[in-house]
Amino acid sequence: MSDGDLARTVDELARRVAALEDELAIYRVLARYGPLVDSGSGTEAAALWTADGEYDAGVGQWTGPEAIAGMVAGRGHQGLIHAGAAHVLGGVPHVVIDGDIAVAVAYFHLHRRSGDEFRVWRVTATRWDLVRDGTTWKVARRVNRLLDGSEEARQLLRDGVLGTADWGGGAGED
Numbered sequence: 001m002s003d004g005d006l007a008r009t010v011d012e013l014a015r016r017v018a019a020l021e022d023e024l025a026i027y028r029v030l031a032r033y034g035p036l037v038d039s040g041s042g043t044e045a046a047a048l049w050t051a052d053g054e055y056d057a058g059v060g061q062w063t064g065p066e067a068i069a070g071m072v073a074g075r076g077h078q079g080l081i082h083a084g085a086a087h088v089l090g091g092v093p094h095v096v097i098d099g100d101i102a103v104a105v106a107y108f109h110l111h112r113r114s115g116d117e118f119r120v121w122r123v124t125a126t127r128w129d130l131v132r133d134g135t136t137w138k139v140a141r142r143v144n145r146l147l148d149g150s151e152e153a154r155q156l157l158r159d160g161v162l163g164t165a166d167w168g169g170g171a172g173e174d
Contacts, residue, residue: 013053016060023095024135026130034087034108042072050131052150056143058124084113090131094161100132105160108144122146125153127160 001009029048036045047066049055055062055071062068071077090107110122125143129138145153 003056019097021060022097024097026104027093029137029139030093030104030106030128031089034089037077037087038081038085039136040072040078040081042069043062045069045072050133053139054141058144058146084118086111086118091143094164102130102137103160105157125156127156
């Protein structure tokens with residue numbers, strides 16, 4: 001192998017490792033959400049978002065970390081977690097990264113305690129638009145839609161996986 005071939009191989013491997021590190025970092029952002037909100041750690045959960053980040057849960061909308069932390073501290077959420085609840089990431093998210101922006105699509109399940117058992121209460125299609133903030137990834141926008149048979153929920157999944165929607169971040173596959 002020539003010096004030029006070796007240099008190209010090392011550059012390619014460095015690029016591939018950086019892409020894997022970005023994808024892993026995004027998985028970690030998504031995976032942190034559930035344990036943080038289920039533990040009532042609103043400030044820490046809200047820190048996953050950018051300063052002007054949006055969360056559209058379909059049952060309410062919040063903009064900015066202070067509002068998102070307030071949602072976690074609110075009576076509705078506190079009642080839910082004190083009765084027993086778990087926000088569970090369903091499977092491996094589909095992630096598309098384009099430079100300093102990314103789109104992740106995933107399912108989220110909300111489990112509620114019922115006696116000695118837990119039951120799935122809600123399942124949502126969830127789209128996360130993320131931006132690189134220095135060396136970390138932050139949520140610019142998160143949109144949840146209940147998988148209730150609606151076209152809107154199916155479209156959210158379709159657009160996220162096929163990369164056909166531009167929702168502020170614009171990341172997607174061509």
